[in-house]
Amino acid sequence: MGERFLGHHCEWNLGSPGGWDYQRMAQELGRLSWERIKRLSGIDIKLDFDHHLLNPVPTFARMLLRAHKQRFGSQEAFIVLLAEEETLDKVGENIHFVDYLNHLPGVTAALTSPQRLESKGDTVTLEGRRITAIFLDFNNNVIVKLKKKHNLDPLISAIRQGIAVNPRGIEPVGAKGIFEVVTGEHKSLMSRTTVSRTPWTRQFYPRSTIGPSGDRILDLVEWVRDHWEKIILKPVHGYSGKGIIIGYQYNNPDKSLQQALDSGGYIVQLLTPLELWAEEFPWIDRKENRVFIKRWQTDFRCFITDAGLIGFVARFGGVPTNVGSGGGAKGVAILRSRIGVKEAIDRINKAVINLGYRAVAEIQEEIEKKAIELGFVYLLGPIMTTLRPRIITPRHLSQLQYYSKNLWEDAIKLSRLWREGKLTKFAEISEEEEEIARLAPWDGGPALICTDGLYSFGGHLINND
Ligand SMILES: Nc1ncnc2c1ncn2[C@@H]1O[C@H](COP(=O)(O)OP(=O)(O)O)[C@@H](O)[C@H]1O
Ligand SMILES: [Mg+2]
Structure with a gap:
């Protein structure tokens, strides 16, 4: 088994990615479980749960403090996390994060909705206090929607002045249609790692184009029908796995193709073979009182800022593998023993199974x-x-850091191209969204972006080497 991780990213989210705090919690749970497994089974494998890349929360906060500093220097930081009003008391991630920020020396933070901001001239305030940095928990289309109901002038002013993170100009580059130029028209500008990790992707409509192996496709719709088992159709602006059509799950291609064509705004992408990003996990069945091995799909999100890779979200579930589609999140650990990933997984799985139902049920309850x-x-x-x-191994970590740094730089290049109007056709956004994006061009300053990967770190179910 090679040491290089395998697989592709399936999307980038450059607008307002989340999950940082879920991963912090998943880490705590993963560590607790591992301590119990180790104590009860005596298994002799070293796993590291403490590496700073395994908890993205502090480094995410530091990114916001850099944004604050850029504009307000050594003034006291007042950081505001903006989310939609109806989510304010519901999304634990946001509540926890604001709490975390409030515990940092010299920092005050608040969670509120955009319509509650006020402004006087260029000063944007909340309850009379000047805000020095804002993190937005929603995308530009939400701003467009809210603007119709509320006075969002203070938010717009904050965006224009660069107080709002992420700068709104970054988002269009994350549209799923952009992958078409990453491996096509603008490939020569992109780094090798970005190109090789991007799956063949095309905007989906009746057209001719170049296929995955460089061959000419005369009729894309026809081609997709012929390769139905190997493709996935996704709404360009989809999220949480919504609207996704996975070829092999639908046995009436004609109907699905028509659906995608009728609704418009779809891309077609090559499916990353499911075995490549599936792993086996010990799982408990409380109805049948048994512990068994269960296969899960594993989606791996990397968070990247101007300081490079800052952490992950390790999701698992079916296809689609989003938490919003019923998936879960798990801890990530770095393997410190001199054995392969697959061997470590097999030994841990076996050790858990050997503990027996009663012991595992106790761990699960805890x-x-x-x-x-x-x-x-x-x-x-x-x-x-x-x-x-x-x-994952330390070598995977370095590979992911290199991949992330390249991706960040490529995103900057793409964002320039978008500003020059060269990607308009691939980003497909409304005029109002474009207007918001153009208020705050992004050139590599503080931001949090992410890339969702369907990767193997050596633990997948087939040997692909
Ligand atoms: N190219 C692909 N190959 C296999 N599965 C995919 C692919 N793209 C997406 N998926 C599945 O769909 C899920 C969501 O895809 P994604 O592109 O991240 O869209 P969303 O914006 O809805 O999160 C992934 O977690 C994965 O389960
Ligand atoms: Mg996703």
Whole structure:
């Protein structure tokens, strides 16, 4: 098994990516579970849960403080996290983060909705206090929507002045249609790692184009029908796995193709083979009183800022693998023993199975109790987690850092191209959204972006080497 991680990213989210605090909690749960497994089984494998890249929260906060400093220097920081009014008391991630910020020396923070901001001249305030940095928990289309109901002038002013992070000009580059130029028209500008990690992607409409292996496709719709088992159709502005059509899951291609064509705004992408990003985990069945090995799909999000890679969200579930589609999040651990990832996984899985139902049920109960204590819940309710973490090696970490740094630089280039009007056709946004994006061009300053990966770190189910 090679050491280089395998697979592709399936999307970038450059507008307002989340999950940082869910991962902090998943880490705590993963660590707790591992301590119990180790104590009860005596397994001799070293896993590291403490590396700073395994908890993105402090480094995310530092990015916001850099943004604050750029404009307000050594003045006291007042950081505001903006989310939609109806989510304010529901999204634990935002509540926890503001709490975390409030515990940092010299920092005050608040969570509020955009319509509650005030402004006088260039000074944007909340309850009379001058705001020095804002993190936006929503995308530009939400601003357009809210603007119709509320006075958002203070927010618009904050965006224009560069107080709002992420700068709104970054978002269009994250549209799923942009992948078409990453491996096509602008490939020569992109780094090798970005190109090789980007799956073949095309805007989906009746057209001719170049296929995945460089061959000419005369009729894309026809081609997709012929390659139905190997493709996925996704709405350009989709999220949480919504609207996705996975070829092999739908046995009436004609109907699905028509649906995608009728609604418009779809891309077609090559499916990353499911075996490549699936792993086996010990799982408990409380109805049948047994512990068994379950196969899960594993989605791996990398968070990147101007300081480079800052952390991950390790999701798992079915396809689509989003928490909003019923998936869960699990800890990530760095393998410190001199064995391969696959061997570590197999040994841990076996050790858990050998503990037997009763012992594992106790661990599971303890984890679930802790999960509730931590507030490990999403809009749908409690989030599930796994008994063992996702395992990566120090070499994977360096590869991911290199890949992330390149991706950040490529995003800057793409963002310039977008500003020059060269990507308009691939970003497909409304005029109003474009207007907002143009208020705050992004040139590599403080921001949090992410890339969702369907990767193997050596633990997948087929040997692809
Ligand atoms: N190219 C692909 N190959 C296989 N599965 C994919 C691919 N793209 C997306 N998926 C599945 O769909 C999920 C969501 O895809 P993504 O592109 O991140 O869209 P969304 O914006 O809805 O999150 C992924 O977690 C994965 O399960
Ligand atoms: Mg996604």
